[in-house]
Amino acid sequence: QSNIDSASAGLSQQESILDGVNNSLLAVRDDLLEAANGTNTADSLASLGQDIESLTESMVAALNYQDEDGHYVFGGTINDQPPIVAVDNDGDGVTDSYSYQGNSDHRQTTVSNGVEVDTNVAASDFFGSNLDVLNTLNSLSQELQDPNADPADPQVQSDIQNAVDVVDTASDDLNASIASLGETQNTMSMLSDAQTDISTSNDELIGSLQDLDYGPASITFTGLEVAMEATLKTYSKVSELNLFSVL
Template sequence: MRVTDSQFTTMMTRSMMNSNVEINRVAEQIATGNKINSLSDDPSGSMKLLSLDKTISSAEQYSSNISNVQSKYSEYETYLMSVNELALDVHDLLLQANNATVGEESSGGIIAELESLRQQALDTFNKKSDGIYIFSGTDVYSEAIIVDDSTDPVSYSFGGNADHRNTKISEDGSMNSNFTAQETLQGSLDFFTTLDAAIAELKNPTADKNAILGAAIDSTDATQKSVLNTVTILGANYNSLDRMAVNNADAALYAETVKTDINALDYAEASVRLTASMNTLQASQSVFAKVMTSSSLFDLM
């Protein structure tokens, strides 16, 4: 088959372009240390790297989610332990008030302390964080405990709801990120109603004093146990999150290791390819230059 000057020129130009492309590709590999810098370098390997990047990104997001949930748990633990301490103080004061030897002056001090502790407990369950009520379930713009002081005695009711907000912490797992007043108090507001009754009894003692204060003590003890039970659940969840954080870190590390294995450049091999491509380009340029300075291909034969 006869090769014309124009055909030969096209062939040589294409050869030099291919050599330039290969030189640029190898140079980029050497500069980045990566064997794959674009899809065309290795389509199959590129897809594997994309999948590994997704695994790493997901693991990092899950780790961030875990950190956020644990931060919220720490906040809940602080408030719940505060309620626990309040309940202990209420218990001690009620026992003291139930002592027949307590005088009128001491009784007045106890009443003031009990009223203060009751309000602190209400304030704690109606705490806000970043503008939302943290013990109100998913109904975060409603108070967790609603007080109606238009009645006598004052009435209490749960606001919000008992629903949990779930946060994804792994590919196939999630964890509730909130605790509610309803679950913490086991659906009962007896702590507040019996405490109010005890305070009212201390202000105006009757023959039922022992029974009324005894009921308040029992309710306070039950509330403390319920709060501590919630703290126990919180602690168990926190430990589970710790373990899941380790798993996510391991998954990310494994993916990074596989990425390195797939994408790590063999510098010696790349250097050989670069030298070969440069030699090919130089040879092509030399031949092309001779052709361009000759009258025809036949002058080179």
């Protein structure tokens, strides 16, 4: 039961975090649609770029969440280092890309006899090991903040539309992972209820045995035992009969 409670609490926390990440993705999508508006100025485009950059950083921070034991949750089975790191190639303090340091495996725990469940999802499950959505948004946010960016430039508009498509795919994959967390929690809830029922039945059985009047119960059992022995003896004698013994 303790394994179920612990795993369920962890999955619930992950679901809450990923809901927040999904909300950030939706906010980014709104910014992208606004950026696609050809009436933007360079300043308004830069402002949207800053917002997209901030939302991207917030998603990275959320996915680098550590549980109460200090373990990174969304790195698969690699939990001793942040699953997502910012890469600054030229040391100018600006993130050039994001890199995934985890794997695609899932931690498991035993919640019942012969029953194991996954206790986490990995960031690569929904963002991929190349972190396409984070890197696409990081690159676009810098492009939009370039003072020379032209809101009406076909290349800028194409990059914005590509980012919308990447965000939509990532959001679909993220929702699938959130759903899987919910399904696992439902499974553990059923197992918990079943274990509670078994525990209750055991308690009732123990109580019945403790309340049992052993005197009458012993007499009843002895009577049944004598009757059974008599039945077995009769069956034994009948089974030995044949045509010659009858004659």
